[in-house]
Amino acid sequence: MLPYGRQTIDEADIAAVVEVLRSPFLTAGPVVAKFEEALAAKVGARHASVCANGTAALHLVYAALGITAGDEIITTPITFSATAAAAYYVGATVRFADVDAAGNLDPASVEALITPRTRAIVAVHLGGMPVDLEAFHSIAQRHGIALIEDACHALGATYHGSPIGSRSDATVFSFHPVKHITTGEGGGIVTPSPTLKHRIDKLRAHGIERDATQMQSAPDGMWAYEVQELGWNYRLSDLSCALGLSQLAKLDGFVTRRRAIAALYRTELARVFPDGGVTPPPRFAERESSYHLFAVAIDFPRFHTTRKVVTERLAAAGIGTQVHYIPLLQHPLHAQRCPDEARRARPGADQYYARTLSIPMFPAMTDADVGEVVAQLARALREQP
Numbered sequence: 001m002l003p004y005g006r007q008t009i010d011e012a013d014i015a016a017v018v019e020v021l022r023s024p025f026l027t028a029g030p031v032v033a034k035f036e037e038a039l040a041a042k043v044g045a046r047h048a049s050v051c052a053n054g055t056a057a058l059h060l061v062y063a064a065l066g067i068t069a070g071d072e073i074i075t076t077p078i079t080f081s082a083t084a085a086a087a088y089y090v091g092a093t094v095r096f097a098d099v100d101a102a103g104n105l106d107p108a109s110v111e112a113l114i115t116p117r118t119r120a121i122v123a124v125h126l127g128g129m130p131v132d133l134e135a136f137h138s139i140a141q142r143h144g145i146a147l148i149e150d151a152c153h154a155l156g157a158t159y160h161g162s163p164i165g166s167r168s169d170a171t172v173f174s175f176h177p178v179k180h181i182t183t184g185e186g187g188g189i190v191t192p193s194p195t196l197k198h199r200i201d202k203l204r205a206h207g208i209e210r211d212a213t214q215m216q217s218a219p220d221g222m223w224a225y226e227v228q229e230l231g232w233n234y235r236l237s238d239l240s241c242a243l244g245l246s247q248l249a250k251l252d253g254f255v256t257r258r259r260a261i262a263a264l265y266r267t268e269l270a271r272v273f274p275d276g277g278v279t280p281p282p283r284f285a286e287r288e289s290s291y292h293l294f295a296v297a298i299d300f301p302r303f304h305t306t307r308k309v310v311t312e313r314l315a316a317a318g319i320g321t322q323v324h325y326i327p328l329l330q331h332p333l334h335a336q337r338c339p340d341e342a343r344r345a346r347p348g349a350d351q352y353y354a355r356t357l358s359i360p361m362f363p364a365m366t367d368a369d370v371g372e373v374v375a376q377l378a379r380a381l382r383e384q385p
């Protein structure tokens, strides 16, 4: 079975983890800071904090920015549940805007939802394609709210030549195995703000402060620390960070291969579907996707078939697919949490969801795999029941 995404692990990754296993620290040791420094340098950010997963990273950012009950964030309905669920963790409400043809948050629909309670816009770079960051920075600045990038799909992507992670108040990454690099489970946050980094690090480890200059009472010994607020154990172990460091060194190669696969898909799709009906993801001159996903838009009625039938036929032929994403308000949790939101129409999200299908995309795919996926897609779409 060719899955829609998969990690690439080599002997250097395995050796890096084994080295930590033989060292005195399995967690809270020196490799954590090394991974953080390397991550910040890679994406052109001043500070990085790594944590248990991308969901924890979102939770930490929302909490560290002081987003709380009564506050609102605005995000996209075409995202993974965690983007919104992490806002519920801090008691905030979510308003869902609409999306453009790339499935990315539409700036005009975001601005229309801003209220005095809005604290942040959370922009998701869907599938690795950056949103229109300049438009969002301008909206955020005008309204005095934070811009958070959920870049769980977009490590290695660029906007006007700058890496994703180098521009906003906070940018969040995931190191789940289907993402660009993996630590098993893992997440990261980058920010230009030392204050935000300090707060994130504190909340990541139980709200504990160890810096004597930041304590409320004078420390009475070497052991002293203060639990200053309610935090969590969201740390990432040295074992995971060793894998992350080793993987990060290969990020450029992974992204180059993903882009080559995308280019090959475009050529094959144009050749096999010369009359259209299957459209590759849009491209923009100023934004370069890092292709976490390769989501095609399929006009299923034109082929007199449905996505259900096509995905079943592809699975029978050994081709894994996925849909990113079911609009969040179609899930019971989000509909219950945001009852007023369900009443507003989102034609962009409806159209995107009706047509999208993620086909296999990962660096270890061969050129022949790409040809096979497109050939099987053509068979699945054209075969009569």
Ligand SMILES: Cc1ncc(COP(=O)(O)O)c(C=O)c1O
Binding pocket: 053, 054, 055, 056, 079, 080, 082, 083, 124, 150, 152, 153, 174, 175, 176, 186, 187
């Ligand atoms: C857009 C987006 N945000 C957040 C997350 C959460 O990341 P994690 O699975 O590492 O918790 C994911 C995971 O798939 C995601 O796709």
